[in-house]
Amino acid sequence: MLYLKKYFTEGLIQFTILLSLIGVRVDVDTYLSNQLPPLREIILGPSSAYTQTQFHNLRNTLDGYGIHPKSVDLDHFFTTRRLLNQVRQLDRLSVPSTELNTWLVHRDSETVVSASSQSSPSITLDNGAGLEDVDNPDATPAMRGGSGAPESTYNLNAADSSLGAVALEGNQEQGSRDGNDDLTKEDIDLGAGRVVFYYSNRQKESEEEKPSPRRTKMRNRRAGEMEYNLQGAQPVDGETGESIPEQLDLEQQWQDIMAIMELQAMEVNNTSLQANSSSVSSGTTESNTAGNFGLSTRSTPINQDVSLHQASLPSCSQDFPQIFNPQLDSVSITSRPTMLRLSSSNSTNINSTFGATNLTGIFLPPHINSSSNNITATPILPDPFSTLLEESMLDEISLLDLAMEEGFSQAQASQLEDELDSDSGLSLDSSHSPASPSSSETSCSSAASSSSTSATFSEEGAVGYSTDSEVATAETEEGAVGGYQPGYSKLCRMSYQDPSQFHSLPQLDSISHNHTYNLPLSSAFTEHPELPISTGKKTVRDKQSSKLQPAQDLLDKHSSRDERRARAMKIPFSNDKIINLPVEEFNELLAKHHLSEAQLALIRDIRRRGKNKMAAQNCRKRKLDTIINLEQGVQDLRRDKARLLKEKMEFIRSIRQMKQKMQSLYQEVFTQLRDEEGRPYPPSEYSLQYSADGSVLIMPRCMTTAEQNRKPEKKQKDKKK
DNA sequence: AAATGCTGTCATATC
DNA sequence: TAGATATGACAGCAT
Numbered sequence A: 001m002l003y004l005k006k007y008f009t010e011g012l013i014q015f016t017i018l019l020s021l022i023g024v025r026v027d028v029d030t031y032l033s034n035q036l037p038p039l040r041e042i043i044l045g046p047s048s049a050y051t052q053t054q055f056h057n058l059r060n061t062l063d064g065y066g067i068h069p070k071s072v073d074l075d076h077f078f079t080t081r082r083l084l085n086q087v088r089q090l091d092r093l094s095v096p097s098t099e100l101n102t103w104l105v106h107r108d109s110e111t112v113v114s115a116s117s118q119s120s121p122s123i124t125l126d127n128g129a130g131l132e133d134v135d136n137p138d139a140t141p142a143m144r145g146g147s148g149a150p151e152s153t154y155n156l157n158a159a160d161s162s163l164g165a166v167a168l169e170g171n172q173e174q175g176s177r178d179g180n181d182d183l184t185k186e187d188i189d190l191g192a193g194r195v196v197f198y199y200s201n202r203q204k205e206s207e208e209e210k211p212s213p214r215r216t217k218m219r220n221r222r223a224g225e226m227e228y229n230l231q232g233a234q235p236v237d238g239e240t241g242e243s244i245p246e247q248l249d250l251e252q253q254w255q256d257i258m259a260i261m262e263l264q265a266m267e268v269n270n271t272s273l274q275a276n277s278s279s280v281s282s283g284t285t286e287s288n289t290a291g292n293f294g295l296s297t298r299s300t301p302i303n304q305d306v307s308l309h310q311a312s313l314p315s316c317s318q319d320f321p322q323i324f325n326p327q328l329d330s331v332s333i334t335s336r337p338t339m340l341r342l343s344s345s346n347s348t349n350i351n352s353t354f355g356a357t358n359l360t361g362i363f364l365p366p367h368i369n370s371s372s373n374n375i376t377a378t379p380i381l382p383d384p385f386s387t388l389l390e391e392s393m394l395d396e397i398s399l400l401d402l403a404m405e406e407g408f409s410q411a412q413a414s415q416l417e418d419e420l421d422s423d424s425g426l427s428l429d430s431s432h433s434p435a436s437p438s439s440s441e442t443s444c445s446s447a448a449s450s451s452s453t454s455a456t457f458s459e460e461g462a463v464g465y466s467t468d469s470e471v472a473t474a475e476t477e478e479g480a481v482g483g484y485q486p487g488y489s490k491l492c493r494m495s496y497q498d499p500s501q502f503h504s505l506p507q508l509d510s511i512s513h514n515h516t517y518n519l520p521l522s523s524a525f526t527e528h529p530e531l532p533i534s535t536g537k538k539t540v541r542d543k544q545s546s547k548l549q550p551a552q553d554l555l556d557k558h559s560s561r562d563e564r565r566a567r568a569m570k571i572p573f574s575n576d577k578i579i580n581l582p583v584e585e586f587n588e589l590l591a592k593h594h595l596s597e598a599q600l601a602l603i604r605d606i607r608r609r610g611k612n613k614m615a616a617q618n619c620r621k622r623k624l625d626t627i628i629n630l631e632q633g634v635q636d637l638r639r640d641k642a643r644l645l646k647e648k649m650e651f652i653r654s655i656r657q658m659k660q661k662m663q664s665l666y667q668e669v670f671t672q673l674r675d676e677e678g679r680p681y682p683p684s685e686y687s688l689q690y691s692a693d694g695s696v697l698i699m700p701r702c703m704t705t706a707e708q709n710r711k712p713e714k715k716q717k718d719k720k721k
Numbered sequence B: 001a002a003a004t005g006c007t008g009t010c011a012t013a014t015c
Numbered sequence C: 001t002a003g004a005t006a007t008g009a010c011a012g013c014a015t
Helices: A002-021 A028-033 A036-045 A056-064 A074-091 A097-119 A126-134 A141-147 A150-154 A160-165 A165-170 A185-208 A213-231 A250-278 A306-310 A336-346 A354-361 A381-406 A409-424 A439-449 A451-467 A470-480 A506-510 A519-526 A538-543 A550-559 A561-568 A577-580 A584-593 A597-672 A704-721
Strands: A022-027 A301-303 A686-690 A696-700
Touching: A002 A561, A097 A686, A141 A597, A409 A519, A561 A577, A561 A597
Parallel strands: none
Antiparallel strands: A022 A301, A686 A696
């Protein structure tokens, strides 16, 4: 029953996301308020979403529902929680977290969307049509209706022609192109998810061979998308103009992702504007990046979000004029910016987009009479918002970076594991950190302060060595280390290393591995048998041993094997000395005593093992340090990568601005040019060519080189159609 | 009972 | 060359 409830809950959430994506508000409050208060709080709670997850509390919460922290149910819970968090994050300028949602929607839209569209005729998918109503009165009802179906959503029709210069360059053989560009917001968003998915999916495929049902789903989904593209008579991906599965070098992926970022940021821009202006969101910003999610806090279970109809009406951003391609018609200009943006983003290759040749292609002379298009009527966002948008994009890029490099679910799982481990063996408890008293250290000090116990063991230990006069001599010589100094004990020495090393690595605080050297503890126990040792396994033995046991048994139980061997062989000095004395002093010590061959062999073994033990501890600590340093290095590199990406975005933006200026100049110059008879040059037959020396020539298009000329010519033909 | 982590030990390589 | 150190591998124990 619990399983059913959880599955139903997750299904409900996914369904909510689906409905939200298509513009139908679904309020899960009525369900969650009674069924799953914590989930409701996760969704609607004002405080928990932006605070660090307290997994202890979460665990308590989970316990309330009978989910053991290590139960597989936890995965379901976190999956649910992740989905809900993603929904929550939709009200801010967030991009990548919606990628997966996009896929979910895309996968299920065939069934859900159609059902929802019946009950809600003005849902999001109608958005594009609604925009066409405004911007393109000629849009046919069929188109509008088509835009409400996913097939039509993916049927780009001739929208590919609007993919921009680069896309066109990559698809010279594209056929008819008309001005009916009804590529909707959903198109772009879904495409975004698609590209990202390709990346992560491939990465995961390389990581694990075993196909999962989810991956199979993804593959099927992807196949379905390509079908949609084929419906649009597109041999390539209809949204990027690229054959994504075939060329995914990393650089191209980044360009694609950046393009997606810009696209989605633009969507955020639009929807945020709408949310701010329409003031229908009742406190919950309904802007999102994946196509107008609207998880309302209203009590109405399902609302028809009429505002979404207008969501993209002010479809512009600051960058919009920059990316406006004059070669495009003014028809359906509202739905175009995304495509234009895409095309512009695809042209992130500076060499290809800023070269003289491409300038003629990109800045193909526009139809002058279409200059009075909607751009003039669209408001331009102020810079601060754009800046904010870019910052958000940068953040999301960083997140996406992580997601791409590690896989989203994997990273999330590791994060959860880390947080769940906070009270596990690898505890964050500072008392377990090397920089603070460890368990052995604490027990050591407590033992040293336990006078009664100490006295008892001291006496017993003295008995152990009393049979050998040399032992007595040796113990006397040791003097201060004879175990009668309550204030000082070599037992309490944690390590032969400088403990400050631990302080230099704060990350070690989170590691409870005790790689300090308690060897002196055990080895010196021969020397200080009066002090109990209660570290690790010995503690258990302590518990198991009865207080009535003979002291010698206790001594043996507290001793290491070498200590017991040494005692059995009547080695006249401590293992501590055997191990830690410099080789010269060690040899002197051996020479001072008359030892049998067996004793000498044992002593050498004890020394070897003791040193190796310390070496092993050092080695393990170094290993940990190396891992920690590597992690830090990875973090630094990721930070650098994000910074470089931001710089790259700025460069692209700058290039875009320059391209716009160039376009304006091109238009200005070209429209003023007259032939010998005073007639203007037809843009379809002439173009301006830039020579290397900076001069500008007007040339017939047929005279330009085939490579340079074909593209604009094609475009021109397309435009004529 | 299996999984996992920690620790000690051995073998071996290197310094 | 001997001794010290480093490290992978393994086993035993505890959780």
